[in-house]
Amino acid sequence: MIKRITLISASIALGCLATIGPVLTSLYVADKDVENRDREELREFANKAVMRTDFVTYQAFAALSDLDRVPGPVCSTAKLEQAARIVYNYRYVQDAGSYGDGHYLCSPLLGDVRTKNFALPPPDFRSNDGYLVWLQQKSPLSDVRKDIQIGRSGNYVAVDSGSYVDLIDPAQRPIAAILTTTGTLMAISPGADPDEMLNAWKHDGNVKSDQWYYAVAHSSTRPVGVVVRSPHGHIAGDWPKVLIAWLSIGVIVGAALGWLAYRRVTRQLSFPATLEWAIARRMIDVVYQPIVNLTDGKCIGVEALVRWTLNGRSISPEVFVRVAEDNQLIQPLTDLVLEKTLAQLGALLVASPSFYVSINVSGEDLATFRFLNLLNASLNGTGIAPKQIRIEATERSFMNAETTRGVIAAFRAAGHPVYIDDFGTGYSSLSYLQTFEIDVLKIDRSFVETIAQDTASSVVAPHIIAMAHELNVEIIAEGVESAAQAAWLRDKGVQYAQGWHYAKAMATNELTRWLGQNRASHGENRFPENSQETT
Known part of the structure; x- marks a missing residue:
């Protein structure tokens, strides 16, 4: 009798295992699929984010080149007028002007400040081709905002550091822009932890975490890169929704049609970013x-x-x-x-x-x-x-x-x-x-x-x-x-x-x-x- 009960119990257990096993396996595979999709989507987001840093940097360099083309003495009327046009024409440029001997000299916003002794500290980075970069530089006009300044040959442009991470993203995933030559933080999304993002950058995004995924991307044209972060997503945590989806064919069809529509809209919206990427490269x-x-x-x-x-x-x-x-x-x-x-x-x-x-x-x-x-x-x-x-x-x-x-x-x-x-x-x-x-x-x-x-x-x-x-x-x-x-x-x-x-x-x-x-x-x-x- 005991053997019979044991055999029946074993059979029931095997039947349950045979029934539940494929379900659990499918949930595991689905969970891994969600993880892979999340990681791939995050990598795509990182690539879009680095395209933004490329474009902002391109505007800064182009604006600086336009300023260099104006002949004449420093702080002349022609130079200040050209600087004003640059600030107006380039969306991400906040100010443009001249500097020398560790001081601001003039700009459309500052005016002629050669007599005011506005100090400009040593740059945070010097490139081999003569460009100087100041990170988190306070303007004499503000004690709050910190800009990124790029200078060369006595001329500079100032870019709001937020421009590097100001990417339209409904998920509001944090972004950090990095100066790759020094591994220094250039800009970061509000509320993000600088130390956490820098650590993820140093490990190329391979950080073990129960909560977050990380991805990094490098610019192919400039010494800049980005690190982005997004939360884990687990299909197993939403198993009631999965059961409802399987039981309701209408929901499945509706979700499929919605997914196709979403994919189509996403491709359309991403086309300008792809074109921007192609032009930059x-x-x-x-x-x-x-x-x-x-x-x-x-x-x-x-x-x-x-x-x-x-x-x-x-x-x-x-x-x-x-x-x-x-x-x-x-x-x-x-x-x-x-x-x-x-x-x-x-x-x-x-x-x-x-x-x-x-x-x-x-x-x-x-x-x-x-x-x-x-x-x-x-x-x-x-x-x-x-x-x-x-x-x-x-x-x-x-x-x-x-x-x-x-x-x-x-x-x-x-x-x-x-x-x-x-x-x-x-x-x-x-x-x-x-x-x-x-x-x-x-x-x-x-x-x-x-x-x-x-x-x-x-x-x-x-x-x-x-x-x-x-x-x-x-x-x-x-x-x-x-x-x-x-x-x-x-x-x-x-x-x-x-x-x-x-x-x-x-x-x-x-x-x-x-x-x-x-x-x-x-x-x-x-x-x-x-x-x-x-x-």
Whole structure:
């Protein structure tokens, strides 16, 4: 009898084990899955956080470079005016000015304080290329706020340290920004423990804790990094919710649909951050489409165009350029295009003074002289003539006429011809154009496609051509894809064209070969073969 009871008990125990075992196993696996997901999400959050530190540091360095470009004595009116523009133009820059002999000299906020003996302590860090960094530096204007100051050659900019950790995060996970060269804390989220975050940084996030996960990320371009923290999540602690989910198929379907919607929204919201990351790491490519003389087919220049490949998939420029415009990334994108263009085509432009490249700029770059100053500084000492770098802007960039007119005039005065791109798709009219001095109109491809056809838009191209002749400006037709279109345009007095009938947009090596063939067909010497990127 005892043996029977024992056998029955053992059977019941085995049955329970067989029933409960898979459940417990699945709960364990699910718990580990939650842990892995939490850690992966935290690593992604750390990568986003380090992109923020990259962007804030980029603005500080760019602002300091703008301040260095102004000649003249320290604390002159011109220098203070430039410093004020920098504070206004750069979101994260709180102040900009000059220092010397361990003292503040002047800034738009301080004024001229050379006689007030405002001491500036020794920097916390000196880089090999001459940059000085002060961490948690109190401004003479405040006994409360502490800024990060970056200086070089007697000029400095101040950045609110909170900018480095001010990341939108519904979970409010703590962030600490670290100066990697010294392992020093630069900034930390309110309420976080500095010693705890520094300890996690020193151990690369591998800290044993029953409460917290840690993750670190390093910038690939600057000596900064971040450490972030989030609480543990355990599915086993929420087992009643799991049982309810299994018993209610409707909840499962609703949760699945909600999860899919959440994932889709998350991807959309993270796209600007991904673009910011790609720009900061120079992962945007530049290609060049030839512009030819319609009379003889000779290539006279090229247009620089941006391309972006993300995870093996090509992203349309119409998509990511608009995202850049909407998220204050268009100026860094334009700066990158200029940098790569000069590096890739510099030798070619120097060897052929009549050849040019046109660069697209945004409305933001026509609102201030920032890009013009950068362009002039970039060309200095290269041997490239200003007329070889031409400026293209769409019609919507001309909407703020009062501001834009002066900047366009400054580009032209500096020797850079100005083009209106995609003409006919925006806000154009003869009276509107008469208020600007420009050099070239570019007819949008949508109107070129319909020339000599019986469509409603086929009459637009002749009107644009007549308008350009009335204004005495030259014309480039975009999207020319057939000999018939080229012949029609040539008969109407259009001087230049670009499109697949002549050549597609090409990378530097392919462009060099194509230009050599084009010049050879006209009995001219080949372009130099060493026009490779040097940076």
